[in-house]
Amino acid sequence: FLAKQPDFNFRNQKVRDNFKTILKFWLDKGVYGFRVDAVPHIFEKLNEDGSWPDEPRNDWNNDPESYDYLDHIYTKDQPQTIDVIYEWREFMDSYTKENGGESRVILAEAYSPIETLNQYAGNATHKGAQIPFNFNLMGLNGYSNAREIDDRVSEWMNVIWKEHKVANWVNH
Incomplete structure (x- = not known):
């Protein structure tokens, strides 16, 4: 990251609360979703x-x-990053419940292992990002074969699709 980019201390509850204020500002303006960049690096x-x-x-x-x-x-x-995503999802779901309209969406940009992406999307007790980005195909190249493609697609479908019913095959 660049030196001119802020490095927020998400261990500080005031910082976390301020981010919810920022989310609310944009939700009040009619935004229905947020693409959260560099999710894995929050903590x-x-x-x-x-x-x-x-x-x-x-x-x-x-x-x-x-x-x-x-x-x-x-x-x-880091584990605390997953908790922040759950907090933001809970906040956005509460906002939708109070204000109506379609669900507000979190897109989580994370170059992370499939097990971690699964956690970002949620678990049995917490909802997370509705759309974790799928960078699973990016490691493929002109020398990749059908088996490698099938393995990458199957990995996503056997974890993320099975748990969260989300499939996407895009880079950005």
Whole structure:
């Protein structure tokens, strides 16, 4: 991310409440959905002593300027991120109930494993993003075969479709 982009502290309840105020502002203007960019990066792991752990190096990337130079186990897909998506969905569902109209939608842009995308979409007790982006096909190329395509499609259908009845095959 760029230095000029804000880095919000979502551990602070006031920040989270302010984001709901922002959502309400746009919902009041008639917006029916939000595309939330870079969802996996909402939270970073915080150690018990208040320090931020350093990401370990990836063995396969030697370019220090590359995002993939590090293995982002502390700055991507943290459990608290899933909770924020559930909070936003609950807020938007409450807004719809109070104000009427069609459901308001969250599109979650996340280059994440299928199991994590499934969590972003919800679980037995919480509703999440109605549309988690499906980047599953992006790793395919001109050398990919029908089996690889079928595997990627089946993975999505066996998890996301089975649990949430959502299928999309787009990049952006």
